[in-house]
Ligand SMILES: Cc1cc2nc3c(=O)[nH]c(=O)nc-3n(C[C@H](O)[C@H](O)[C@H](O)COP(=O)(O)OP(=O)(O)OC[C@H]3O[C@@H](n4cnc5c(N)ncnc54)[C@H](O)[C@@H]3O)c2cc1C
């Protein structure tokens with residue numbers, strides 16, 4: 001059975017480079033198959049633009065299956081689009097109505113300057129990770145895996161926290177552009193495991209200091225981050241980060 | 252040129268240890284005088300860059316994505332093998348070695364595969380110490396599962412995100428070295444050429460993907476860990492930016508290409524749906540632990556799967572391979588899926604799919620257990636297809652997934668260009684003609700953590716390395732050549748987009764250099780590919796400019812390289828008239844339709860030397876089996 005094709009109107013943020021001013025530009029895409037992904041719909045539009053000698057819309061993406069964290073746009077006002085628990089590349093056109101107008105913008109935050117159109121610079125997140133998103137072990141200098149039993153509930157919760165894909169949607173959604181959920185997820189992942197305990201205090205101090213330095217705002221418990229997080233990282237991550245931080249301060 | 256694999260002597264189990272003892276060392280204070288370029292930040296690249304940084308080398312590390320953590324290794328779902336024998340099912344290094352070399356249909360080097368099995372256990376130790384949250388049982392110890400081609404449970408996993416967690420472990424180690432100043436990181440860079448000076452790899456040329464500038468990087472050695480070339484087929488399970496350009500440029504500078512026709516087509520992917528499709532999605536092989544593969548007995552049976560009674564279903568894998576059943580290796584599972592679909596028994600709208608059914612597993616273990624095991628995969632399936640696999644069987648079909656072929660390397664992982672090392676999926680690898688599940692992660696990390704740190708020291712300590720500067724003619728030439736290539740691509744302004752060409756190339760490869768190959772088809776493919784390539788350079792339309800972010804131009808450069816590589820894949824497939832592993836030549840099959848090897852004539856690695864576009868010379872590395880006897884693979 002042929003599924004009914006959709007007509008979609010788009011208002012897309014176009015910006016030549018970091019120094020230029022951007023603006024919304026309107027496009028219409030016809031014959032959109034509802035099974036298409038949102039990015040595939042943009043591919044189709046880009047093909048049309050190329051044929052018309054116009055510049056295609058730049059947007060970051062790679063795995064197109066919700067795991068690499070490279071994609072990310074604000075779709076109709078929500079980071080990663082209308083449905084919770086999804087990345088931009090997971091969004092399917094069946095989630096929109098025929099004739100609907102969709103507004104597409106880059107993730108916006110002081111710490112995420114726009115590079116071009118929908119692509120932004122999220123390297124601040126890497127710099128935070130470089131301050132402690134690891135255990136300081138060297139290759140080879142480690143014990144046999146069985147020497148570190150980990151209770152299943154801890155392993156499971158650590159995995160929940162480790163599922164963060166570093167997309168930055170939490171930052172984009174936060175009114176303060178805070179990266180607390182992202183940092184909290186990594187701090188929690190390692191705090192929950194015996195391997196991570198020896199340098200727990202140093203880790204949280206250094207990561208939080210870098211987060212502040214990068215120009216991310218402070219967390220004031222809005223909870224928008226949790227709502228948009230494609231991996232449904234729980235806001236308890238932020239609570240745990242705070243506890244770890246206090247513990248480090250009073251050490 | 253004579254290919255020297257540098258496989259050391261001695262008994263299989265002693266080769267690596269003996270070899271390590273003989274390798275030269277670089278003294279601690281000298282290490283910081285050596286610089287190494289690592290291209291790629293996947294499991295292989297990140298683990299290598301981090302380990303070399305820890306040792307004190309000056310490392311330059313580049314990747315295409317905006318962050319090293321996004322390399323395509325992140326997408327691996329199912330797991331990583333190791334010979335720990337934690338399940339007490341009589342696993343051992345020997346068995347892991349044996350399964351892997353047999354799984355590869357005896358087209359890989361004994362010594363390499365054995366080494367891989369030997370270091371597999373250290374990888375798990377390393378990952379655990381990094382905080383990789385592998386699945387645990389209530390006692391706090393590890394849960395393991397089994398993968399295709401094995402009768403033991405040796406696969407470690409972190410939910411459905413094993414690659415992600417292993418990569419984040421390696422990424423963490425890498426970022427620690429970045430913080431300590433030992434590794435300098437250059438994301439959003441694409442290597443577009445290798446620079447060879449006095450016969451040695453001394454640097455690369457990369458395009459800055461934000462500014463479009465061409466940048467030169469110099470070093471004492473270059474490591475490529477740039478992943479596989481499955482995207483040549485347009486539709487595959489690989490990421491959009493996966494490419495062959497780095498290895499292809501190196502190939503054109505003298506690195507031989509090993510077994511380019513060995514491509515893995517994975518049996519459990521979500522079937523194609525429409526023309527707009529940009530990639531295919533893998534459903535982890537681990538699903539075959541509990542899912543049963545079937546098609547209706549009758550041709551063209553259009554009933555709802557749940558209405559087809561047991562006796563009218565054909566569980567064809569269980570029927571044909573009673574010992575391994577649904578857990579046969581990937582090449583066997585894929586080929587059988589194609590066969591039943593070609594017979595007209597395929598299911599779904601297009602008839603190009605088979606069922607993967609969890610009904611019985613849900614009945615036996617309960618929905619909760621199945622949810623725990625595969626919850627995220629079922630969700631992913633639902634997001635894409637809109638169907639609930641707890642209620643209706645999944646529909647799956649094979650898709651291009653992994654390339655066993657790649658740049659030829661010796662036992663030290665060095666290519667035929669001195670000073671150029673190749674790791675992970677980018678090399679021609681330890682997987683022969685077919686890779687077993689959960690062994691690519693193992694290989695990438697083995698190469699990066701435990702092999703290259705030792706073998707590269709031997710090269711650096713034992714080689715006369717002249718001083719080079721950026722003014723060297725070789726750098727200038729590379730830059731000029733790359734610039735004129737990009738300018739040419741932008742100036743054609745033809746009628747067909749890069750994507751249209753890419754899709755056409757993909758169709759040729761999928762139909763004629765895919766799951767089943769024959770002489771006539773391959774000859775046609777060679778012709779069609781070279782025609783398409785010619786048309787490309789006269790009729791492609793590329794948008795925008797060079798000196799800015801321009802993903803269309805990036806893709807244009809990659810497709811240009813795929814159009815050359817694809818021809819070599821077809822040439823290699825044509826010359827190898829035997830069937831082996833994923834390379835199935837219709838002319839060479841057993842009466843039951845299984846791949847029939849020809850050990851007498853083809854027990855070698857085909858290593859291709861580039862002469863000029865469309866022309867290669869083949870060199871052979873003979874494969875000697877001293878410790879196992881190649882037999883006709885049987886999974887019955
Ligand atoms: C969907 C999927 C699931 C899989 N599941 C499993 C599994 O369960 N178990 C298993 O063992 N294997 C699995 N595999 C295979 C395995 O993931 C890969 O073979 C492996 O991760 C490859 O690692 P790598 O480090 O060699 O390359 P990649 O991870 O692909 O990394 C390549 C790196 O090179 C960089 N790069 C590439 N080209 C250039 C260039 N020209 N210039 C600069 N940088 C460049 C990229 O930016 C990236 O950083 C899976 C593969 C896929 C696609």
Ligand code: SF4
Pocket residue numbers: 163164165166167168169170171181182185225228229230231232233
């Ligand atoms: S916490 Fe969630 S939203 Fe934030 S970076 Fe991680 S995955 Fe993205």
Ligand code: FES
Pocket residue numbers: 060061062063064065066067068069070071072087088089090
């Ligand atoms: S493209 Fe990888 S998460 Fe969307």
